[in-house]
Amino acid sequence: MSRKMKNTKNYSIPGFLFGSVSCGIKNRKDDLAIIYAEQPATAAAIFTTNRLKAAPVLLGMDRIKKGVCQALLLNSGHANAMTGSEGEKAAKATTLAIARNLKIPPSLVIPSSTGLIGGKFPAEKITKALPRLVSTLSPGGAKKAAGAIITTDKFVKIASRKIKIGGKTGTVRAIGKGAGMINPNMATMLCFVLTDVKISKSFAAKTLREAAGTSFNRIIVDGEMSTNDSVFLLSSGAAENKTISSASPDGRRFSKAVSEVCFDIAQMIVQDGEGATKVARIEVEGAKNVADADKAARAVGNSLLVKCALFGEDPNFGRIASAAGASGVKFNPAKLDIWIDKLKVVSRGKETQNAEKKAAKLMKKSEFTIKIRFSEGKAKAFVLASDLSLDYVRLNSEYRS
Amino acid sequence: MSRKMKNTKNYSIPGFLFGSVSCGIKNRKDDLAIIYAEQPATAAAIFTTNRLKAAPVLLGMDRIKKGVCQALLLNSGHANAMTGSEGEKAAKATTLAIARNLKIPPSLVIPSSTGLIGGKFPAEKITKALPRLVSTLSPGGAKKAAGAIITTDKFVKIASRKIKIGGKTGTVRAIGKGAGMINPNMATMLCFVLTDVKISKSFAAKTLREAAGTSFNRIIVDGEMSTNDSVFLLSSGAAENKTISSASPDGRRFSKAVSEVCFDIAQMIVQDGEGATKVARIEVEGAKNVADADKAARAVGNSLLVKCALFGEDPNFGRIASAAGASGVKFNPAKLDIWIDKLKVVSRGKETQNAEKKAAKLMKKSEFTIKIRFSEGKAKAFVLASDLSLDYVRLNSEYRS
Structure with a gap:
């Protein structure tokens, strides 16, 4: 393509x-x-x-x-x-x-x-x-x-x-x-x-x-x-x-x-998303069922704070975890793992040491993966999400001509 | 207050x-x-x-x-x-x-x-x-x-x-x-x-x-x-x-x-919402039940496009109606009415004539009401929603210091 x-x-x-x-x-x-x-x-x-x-x-x-x-x-x-x-x-x-x-x-x-x-x-x-x-x-x-x-x-x-x-x-x-x-x-x-x-x-x-x-x-x-x-x-x-x-x-x-x-x-x-500068593939795995995996992936992809972090190239893992936590899906936070591409950034609910700097580099790319793993089952799902940029707001707040 | x-x-x-x-x-x-x-x-x-x-x-x-x-x-x-x-x-x-x-x-x-x-x-x-x-x-x-x-x-x-x-x-x-x-x-x-x-x-x-x-x-x-x-x-x-x-x-x-x-x-x-310049009270009435009214009000209050329109002071009634329509609540679009404060801007699913200019004026205020009426029942609900501004994205995309 x-x-x-x-x-x-x-x-x-x-x-x-x-x-x-x-x-x-x-x-x-x-x-x-x-x-x-x-x-x-x-x-x-x-x-x-x-x-x-x-x-x-x-x-x-x-x-x-x-x-x-x-x-x-x-x-x-x-x-x-x-x-x-x-x-x-x-x-x-x-x-x-x-x-x-x-x-x-x-x-x-x-x-x-x-x-x-x-x-x-x-x-x-x-x-x-x-x-x-x-x-x-x-x-x-x-x-x-x-x-x-x-x-x-x-x-x-x-x-x-x-x-x-x-x-x-x-x-x-x-x-x-x-x-x-x-x-x-x-x-x-x-x-x-x-x-x-x-x-x-x-x-x-x-x-x-x-x-x-x-x-x-x-x-x-x-x-x-x-x-x-x-x-x-x-x-x-x-x-x-x-x-x-x-x-x-x-x-x-x-x-x-x-x-x-x-x-x-x-x-x-x-x-081509309005104002989009990034495409993140958000993968959820280890969910109890596909509905849960889907729900969590969508919650993260729709989170305004995650989208702003993508735009700002900010490895703000708390936002990703919090959006998953707020999705309504039940999981044990103490078993939560998160990766940016192949870099593990959250392990068992806590930030891994020194991940931030490396993750920031990965997030400079225009496309990368955010993988979230629960340890509740074997189901998985993904979404492709764009970021939320200043241009998105500019484009959509300007008065219709 | x-x-x-x-x-x-x-x-x-x-x-x-x-x-x-x-x-x-x-x-x-x-x-x-x-x-x-x-x-x-x-x-x-x-x-x-x-x-x-x-x-x-x-x-x-x-x-x-x-x-x-x-x-x-x-x-x-x-x-x-x-x-x-x-x-x-x-x-x-x-x-x-x-x-x-x-x-x-x-x-x-x-x-x-x-x-x-x-x-x-x-x-x-x-x-x-x-x-x-x-x-x-x-x-x-x-x-x-x-x-x-x-x-x-x-x-x-x-x-x-x-x-x-x-x-x-x-x-x-x-x-x-x-x-x-x-x-x-x-x-x-x-x-x-x-x-x-x-x-x-x-x-x-x-x-x-x-x-x-x-x-x-x-x-x-x-x-x-x-x-x-x-x-x-x-x-x-x-x-x-x-x-x-x-x-x-x-x-x-x-x-x-x-x-x-x-x-x-x-x-x-x-x-005081991050970057907020407007507070819209979004009221839904005439819903079949409170859950429906609530769901529609939240969908409109959470809609990025509605929030951008609030920021842009753009009387973009299509966005409001579309967000209600996408909420999952069942209603007859041909009976949908929408008001900005006391100004009726959508009547029976269509924009009322000449409403746009007057509505644009109302939306210059820092606080106003968007009322959405279904004709399905008597239940109602409301939310208070802020707009989505350039400052919101700026504040939330800047790298943590």
Whole structure:
């Protein structure tokens, strides 16, 4: 995985076309994109659990039920959230309009929006730009489309794997966006996993759920949950392999590739977290059960004081231990061990001697691991967390323009 | 309640003496204090639920069981947390030493420490200073003692009420400290409620529990929980009223006074929150039950994006609604109403027209209310929350000196 994408790569995936234009929601920048499957694609999706679901999420939840999708109509600059019944009408209207342009049923189109919450959704601007958008459709437009859905992201996020399926080579690519934020004028997390590998609907849903569990559900920038978070998996089936419907060797290879591209995108989102200067992998092991391990890892990753210590490159082990202690997980403090990378900094509940100076050096790196070990059992879990920087506060306290 | 304490006030409470000195944990500043009851006082306490309890908390939890306490030995500059069995020995040794000085049983002494987590607890410095500390004991030393327990607090926190109990006048005073932080080099929350009103042990415990529920358990600076948080209620009984043991009219007046001084101290802690520039009272009403109301209020008060919006004086209603939506509480978004003070800014899930400009003005005040109304039931709850400022990150990311 590299942050820098080679310009020569076109990121094509057999069976898919991509388009993008500026429709005027954001000033002159591309803000409207389409992912189009030449044939109806097998599809699965996961959406935000926020009670305040944006209009496109509500429509997408309904339309994905059939397990088929042919076009994803994407816009940045406006989230179409907190827009009431008008927003819902607008989401429907724009998908109807693109369906007409593409000559496909509107039920096979799912919209996805990201940007400002509230205000009037600029449906007219989008509708007006659709013929132009359709005219840009090409197999090589993935990267440009990825650029049209970013908001405050500092870089475009694409991850890819090639896999052998039967005698054929299949492609799994993910296009993501997000700087870990949820909110007005900021990125919300979206990810579109596209493949030419033929899979069944139920296998698509299972694979995506598992991949999200080890990627997007493991990252913490600011503990916020969007009104628009959505992750899609679409299969064009153009690889013409025998349809995968179970965890056969082919199925396992495919699921692994999906998990890996999702993890890559998730990691890029944390790296690109608003104001983030550090990514800490927080591992908890020796917990009584996975729920405990998970709870403790999340508590440490969400701790404001830990995040400030990460930003300050301050080996403040008391904060890490205290956040774990406040997580609600039961453990014996006298058996608590903590490591920064391979350096043991807390042993049996007490700071190890002379660890501080060495740990401070390790924390100067942009990525490192904080490992916390209880001695209560064998369960483990991890999260990827960014730090809390001055720029985070600056970016999010400035008045919306 | 006023932030400024009159210097002429001595804050005496019949039956109690106060002392304070510098013992050298902090440079030259007073860092050691004692609250001494001339007779063994009826006592109750509440301690942090963090798994990593500091040594003085562990000792205090044990000693408070009898419901009697005669001396509180307080120090700032070192929390005596993550100090292992050595720390526990040190906590015992210092209380034994002060007991000898005061000629009382060590079981009637409870220590309370605040400051740096980890490192060696400076028991010798404390023990050495005890004769000097005892020599400063006086009825009028409360304010000076309050000054010795603050750490990063910008102001000393004392709150008082006079009440009529039978034909007599009773005093309830609270001495608090805290800037909402939990951690190395920072304030942890401590509060000592002192009264001359005679009360039973069980009534003391009940009154304190209820008071904490509407004060210290309602404030959010950074969602962190200390290893040292402790709240005490001590009654000298010097008012010589008939012992209160139930919610009689006298009992209710007394409980109200305790709740009020605790709320005053809690409010001062939020106002003094690290880097805080705003205090928002976040009210949730119309919830299905109190647990839901509480959960939603806490989610909004803990939201980094809401806190950044408070700091930026940005009427970003989407963030408030989204945080409530992400809280896990079930409600109908189409019936969500939000107010800033008396200005309705969200009506039935949508921003009200022209509210933004007026709301921006209201948010320039240092204190205001955010009211969120579900239409699911009649339950309500509130929290007091500070904002997230650049100074918070600055203060907490700088390397410990």
